[in-house]
Amino acid sequence: MANNTLVVYSSLTGNTKMVAGRIYEIIEGEKRIISLNDIKEINVDDFDRFVIGFWVDKGTADKRTREFIKKLSQKEIAFFGTLGADPESDHGRKVVERVSELCSKNNTLIGKFLCRGKIDPKLVERMGKFPLKLVHPLTPERLKRIEDAKPHPNEEDFKNAENYFKDILNNK
Ligand SMILES: Cc1cc2nc3c(=O)[nH]c(=O)nc-3n(C[C@H](O)[C@H](O)[C@H](O)COP(=O)(O)O)c2cc1C
Known part of the structure; x- marks a missing residue:
């Protein structure tokens, strides 16, 4: 043990x-x-x-x-x-x-x-901008996942x- x-x-x-x-x-x-x-x-x-x-x-x-x-x-x-x-x-x-x-x-x-x-708001902000915008576009599905994770x-x-x-x- x-x-x-x-x-x-x-x-x-x-x-x-x-x-x-x-x-x-x-x-x-x-x-x-x-x-x-x-x-x-x-x-x-x-x-x-x-x-x-x-x-x-x-x-x-x-x-x-x-x-x-x-x-x-x-x-x-x-x-x-x-x-x-x-x-x-x-x-x-x-x-x-x-x-x-x-x-x-x-x-x-x-x-x-x-x-x-929860996902760091700084990462979310970066996802909305180039270059991450291309890899992780803030689609409605992704935005929902981010919102759901918040609490x-x-x-x-x-x-x-x-x-x-x-x-x-x-x-x-
Ligand atoms: C660079 C980066 C990459 C991430 N990749 C994923 C991922 O592939 N899948 C996922 O579900 N969450 C992903 N996340 C979200 C984190 O895993 C999640 O917010 C985690 O709880 C952060 O833990 P921490 O506060 O201990 O650093 C990512 C976050 C960052 C900053």
């Missing part, structure tokens, strides 16, 4: 950091939480179980998180991601597939969770995350 858990998160605008903090609170046993920016401060070999939080970039975990996961081996990993799209959408499902495959390569995947997260993560999302991780981490 794993008894020393590291929560490590990568967050640009704070959504993933907030969810990470709430998950950390419910973990029993020895634990630590750290931003991926500060990962050099610790020795990952001191931990056998990892809860890895990332923000979704181009349909998968952000690059720094992917690189971090690739360096791990023989660990237990549960991941959570925050994304602008609906977690239940095809896009969300593909994110889960891609990150699951990466985590399962050299480690044991023990949990996967997605949560919606997230909310208290219900936090509770869902807490319940999910309580189940997989504390009942072992």
